[in-house]
Each structure stands twice: as C-alpha cells, then as structure tokens.
Amino acid sequence: MSSEHFDLVVLGTGPSGGTVATKIAKAGKRVALVDSRTFGGVCALRGCNPKKVYVNAGQLVDQIHRGDGKLISDASVKIDWKQLHAFKMEFTQPVAEKKEQSFQEDGIETFHGVARFVSPDTIDVVGTKLTADRFLIGTGGRPRELSFDGAEHVTRSDEFLELESMPEHVVFIGGGYISMEFAGVVARAGSRVTVIEMNNQILSGFDPDLVNQLTDSLREHGIRFQMNAEIIGIDKSADGHLQVHLANEQSPIVCGLVVHGAGRVPNIDELCLSQGEIEHGEKGIAVNQFMQNPTNPRVFATGDCADNGMPRLTPVANEDARIAAKNLFSETLERTPDYGQVPKVAFTIPSIASVGLSEEAARDSNDNLTVLSDDISSWGSVRKTGPTVAGYKILIDSKTDAILGAHLLGPSAEETISLFALAMKFNLTATDMKSTLFAFPTFASDVRSML
Ligand SMILES: Cc1cc2nc3c(=O)[nH]c(=O)nc-3n(C[C@H](O)[C@H](O)[C@H](O)COP(=O)(O)OP(=O)(O)OC[C@H]3O[C@@H](n4cnc5c(N)ncnc54)[C@H](O)[C@@H]3O)c2cc1C
Numbered sequence: 001m002s003s004e005h006f007d008l009v010v011l012g013t014g015p016s017g018g019t020v021a022t023k024i025a026k027a028g029k030r031v032a033l034v035d036s037r038t039f040g041g042v043c044a045l046r047g048c049n050p051k052k053v054y055v056n057a058g059q060l061v062d063q064i065h066r067g068d069g070k071l072i073s074d075a076s077v078k079i080d081w082k083q084l085h086a087f088k089m090e091f092t093q094p095v096a097e098k099k100e101q102s103f104q105e106d107g108i109e110t111f112h113g114v115a116r117f118v119s120p121d122t123i124d125v126v127g128t129k130l131t132a133d134r135f136l137i138g139t140g141g142r143p144r145e146l147s148f149d150g151a152e153h154v155t156r157s158d159e160f161l162e163l164e165s166m167p168e169h170v171v172f173i174g175g176g177y178i179s180m181e182f183a184g185v186v187a188r189a190g191s192r193v194t195v196i197e198m199n200n201q202i203l204s205g206f207d208p209d210l211v212n213q214l215t216d217s218l219r220e221h222g223i224r225f226q227m228n229a230e231i232i233g234i235d236k237s238a239d240g241h242l243q244v245h246l247a248n249e250q251s252p253i254v255c256g257l258v259v260h261g262a263g264r265v266p267n268i269d270e271l272c273l274s275q276g277e278i279e280h281g282e283k284g285i286a287v288n289q290f291m292q293n294p295t296n297p298r299v300f301a302t303g304d305c306a307d308n309g310m311p312r313l314t315p316v317a318n319e320d321a322r323i324a325a326k327n328l329f330s331e332t333l334e335r336t337p338d339y340g341q342v343p344k345v346a347f348t349i350p351s352i353a354s355v356g357l358s359e360e361a362a363r364d365s366n367d368n369l370t371v372l373s374d375d376i377s378s379w380g381s382v383r384k385t386g387p388t389v390a391g392y393k394i395l396i397d398s399k400t401d402a403i404l405g406a407h408l409l410g411p412s413a414e415e416t417i418s419l420f421a422l423a424m425k426f427n428l429t430a431t432d433m434k435s436t437l438f439a440f441p442t443f444a445s446d447v448r449s450m451l
C-alpha cells in the first residue's frame, strides 16, 4: 500500500476544488487533486453548462412559437432529443480530459476514486494513502435521498441530461430550480408535464407575485401542477410505464419518466469526516469566515459541501475558492468572502431572477419601504419578442434611496438582474441607476422606466 505526502490535497474538481488546486500549485506548492467521477465537477459536466444548452433549445422553440404570424410565418420546429444530446456532448465530452491535462501541466498530481479520511491528516483513495499539511474539500452536492417505495425508478438530473428521447408524459418531483428549468424545455418539446410540489408554491426563493405570474403562464403552456402533494410510492408496470401514487388521490399519475428535482444535499457521506475529526452536520462541513473547519484547522471547505450559509450556486463556490486559496497557507487568517448580493436566476421560460431582500424581509427590516412593481407583459420591449409574461418588483428605501432588492420575470431577466447586483454591491442609489443612459432598445433600458 503506497503513501505520499503533499502540501495540499484537494477533494473534488468542480468550480471550487479545481480553482484552489490550480492557484496553490501555481504558487509553487505540491498539490494532489482527487475526484471520484470524471474531472470537471457538476457545473461543467452535469449542471449549469449542459443545462443551459437544453434551456437554449426550449427558449428558441418558445420564441419561434410566440413569433408565429408576427415575426415569422412558419413555426413548425421541434426538439430532436438525440441531436440536442449530441450537441450538449460537444460541450461536456472534452472537459474531463482537457481539465485533467491542464491540472497536470500546472504540476498537480491527479488521483481517481472516492476519497475517505482515515485520520486528521490522511486520506485513502482506493488503497493509496495521501497525507498533507492542508486539505481542501470541494465535493459539492448530490440529490437528496427519497424515502418512498419505488424511489429507484426516479431519474436524477445527471441521468436526465443523458436521455436521447423523451416520453409523452414526464413527472417532476419538486417545483424548484431543476424541475422548473427542465420542465420548460420538455413542455416546449411537446411532452405533457406534471410537477408535484410538496408546498403551496414553486420556486420558493423567488418573489411570490412573479412566481404566480409565471405559474399561470406555465399552466397555459400545458404544465400541470399538483401542489401540497405527497408522493407515497412509484410502481413500474409490465409495459414500462411508471405509476406515481399520491396521498389522498385515488388514481395514480401514469407517465414514462419521473425526474428528481426535490433538492440537493452536501456530498459528504462517503468522506468519513469523523475519522478526520472534521465538524459537520446536515448543512455540510462546518467552516468559519476563513473557510476553515473549526475542529480540524488543516481542513478548509468550499462550495456546495460547505456550511457557509449561502445559496448553492457556482458564483458562491468561486468566491469560496478565492478566499480559501488566500488563506490556506497564510500565516495570519484575514481574508473573508465578499459575496456581495448574490443574484439568483431560474432559467425557466421566460426566466425569473432575484437579488437582495425579498419583499417580506424588506418589510420586516425597513420602515421606509417603497415597492415598485408592475406586470410589464404589455411593454414594447417584451411584445417585440412575441407575447410572453414579464414583471418586476423593486424594493427601495424611500429615505436613503438605497436599492434593497430587485425581482424580475421575463425575457432577459437573467441578464438584467446583474445590473442590480452591481448597483447594490457598490451602493448605487435608485436615482443613480435611473440617471444612467442604457443602450436602447434593450431590456436593460427598461430599468430606467421601472424606477
Ligand atoms: C442540474 C443542475 C443545474 C445547475 N445550474 C446552475 C446554474 O445555472 N447556475 C449556478 O450558479 N449553479 C447551478 N447549479 C449548481 C452548481 O452546479 C454548483 O453550485 C457548483 O457546481 C458547486 O461547485 P463545487 O465546487 O461545490 O462542486 P461540484 O461542482 O459539485 O463538484 C464536486 C466534485 O467532487 C467530486 N466528489 C464528490 N465526492 C467525492 C469524494 N468522496 N472523493 C473525491 N471526489 C468527490 C464530484 O465527483 C464532483 O466532481 C446547478 C446544479 C445542477 C445539479
């Protein structure tokens, strides 16, 4: 059994682990990098990037259908899942090899297999022992375990992204990011869609009024919602159909595919963290403001597996990585993350976005709240794309003119929200934004009219 010593061992090659490994290796340290799956992490291989290829297809079909008889005269387009999958592979296929090669060119030693702590300064990777002065854990997240009978029939998001055909009826469990992004594409491709949500609202982190506006529009596009629903089991019939049984419903929902969109949890179960004396809990690996674990100071954690109190998104993982890289070998720990205001976007069709406080939180914390909001489906910028839904809600402190939160729905909401994130990070007031000349005609130029 071999054993090697490194300055730093990094677990996970996603946006956070990969970045830290590269920065520290470039600073001259001896670095090992381990992943249990192909190199590249969730975002590049099984998350943000491949997902966006699918969303682009759904948006394209949507825009063509909306423009029928207005912008164009023949809207006969369809999604070919086999072709779409092949196009997605153009982006994902080269990642693993290119990434690993690039890590090795930076002098990083790469290891494949599940990493497990055997002591506070040693991990085991399929029989090889790696000891280190520092460890960076960036093992990300995984879908939450589902506890009902027949959960093995549920397709996870990474498996969904490998499908080359889509059945006539698809059921999504949960009405969060993953379900609502995929559901929009599947519906635009012509399949029936049912979303089963345990709560009374989908997309819980977004503005409820805009979510209602979006939900009404999704219903018009044939997406069916079962709210406040509890799945008690899934059966597979002899002909391959799945039957989803809900509490308080006599007949099961019959479909060809059930997709997991019921939340993700930190991917830490296999790490044997207790053997490494690493404090952790349900929300992930404990970290202080320097991204360091309080019970094993050799260990730092970043991204989706870290209990950093932040949304589990790539920009957060990147910021964690920036800070961990500064602190890992620093004699004085002083760098802390500057997350600013993290913009959130669900790439629904059209997209919904949010930054800063919700209306409820702004009301609780501010006596001088002004709420600017409207349904802007009839605005020229929106109608020029063909009819769709759009709206906004902007929260302002009427005394200081500070922007407290911004919530957008509609074409380009995914881009426009970052203007608000920038304004809020650098304390621009509502008047500052309103007095800025934005290029016209663009969705950004609508911001002046919103304020
Ligand atoms: C379908 C989907 C779509 C998403 N879309 C977006 C989006 O549009 N925008 C956005 O900001 N975020 C999105 N996310 C979230 C985003 O992917 C994550 O926040 C981000 O990837 C987290 O990065 P990370 O560095 O924490 O680790 P990850 O990217 O999760 O990578 C972790 C790596 O660790 C490896 N690993 C796990 N356990 C071990 C072990 N024991 N030993 C060795 N290696 C291990 C894994 O194989 C993996 O490669 C999406 C997620 C999903 C699932």
Ligand SMILES: NC(=O)c1ccc[n+]([C@@H]2O[C@H](COP(=O)([O-])OP(=O)(O)OC[C@H]3O[C@@H](n4cnc5c(N)ncnc54)[C@H](O)[C@@H]3O)[C@@H](O)[C@H]2O)c1
Pocket: 173, 174, 175, 176, 177, 178, 179, 181, 196, 197, 198, 199, 201, 202, 203, 204, 229, 230, 231, 260, 261, 262, 263, 264, 311, 312, 313, 345, 346, 347
């Ligand atoms: N655009 C993006 O930034 C993006 C896209 C995809 C994923 N992500 C990340 O991945 C995470 C996971 O995504 P997700 O969509 O799986 O989770 P989510 O947390 O966004 O939503 C999960 C939903 O499932 C519901 N739910 C949970 N268990 C259920 C059950 N048994 N039956 C019915 N409903 C149930 C919840 O009430 C919730 O509405 C996100 O929180 C986000 O951090 C981000």
